[in-house]
Amino acid sequence: MRVYRTAMKIAQAEHADLEVVALAALLQRKNYYFIPFGQDDSYKKPCSLKSDFTLLPDTLEAALRGVQIQPMLL
Numbered sequence: 001m002r003v004y005r006t007a008m009k010i011a012q013a014e015h016a017d018l019e020v021v022a023l024a025a026l027l028q029r030k031n032y033y034f035i036p037f038g039q040d041d042s043y044k045k046p047c048s049l050k051s052d053f054t055l056l057p058d059t060l061e062a063a064l065r066g067v068q069i070q071p072m073l074l
Contacts, residue, residue, distance in 0.1 A: 003031060004031060005031045005032075005033065005063050005064065005066065006031060006032050006033070006063075007033045007034075007035065007059055007060055007063045008026065008032060008033070008034050008035070009034070009035045009037075009051040009053070009056075010023075010034070010035075010037045010049045010050060010051045011050070011051065031066075033059060033062065033063035033067075033068050033069070034051075034059070034068065034072055035051040035052065035053065035055055035056055035059045035069075036051065036052050036055050036059070036069060036071060036072050036073070036074050037049050037050060037051040037052065037072070037073065037074060038050070038052070038073060038074030052074060055069065
């Protein structure tokens with residue numbers, strides 16, 4: 001049986017408050033791994049999320065092993 005793993009990023013979600021349900025659903029699924037993310041600019045854009053792309057190589061390496069890099073929320 002073949003196992004597919006998906007690494008996901010949050011480039012810049014301006015309306016993250018509306019996408020929380022979709023994000024929560026993906027966080028609970030198997031074989032979905034996220035590049036660690038956090039708030040983009042908490043003062044100017046309080047509902048904006050952005051991934052730390054410097055962690056992309058580490059995230060892909062961990063995803064191949066079936067592990068989510070921690071901490072996921074920065």
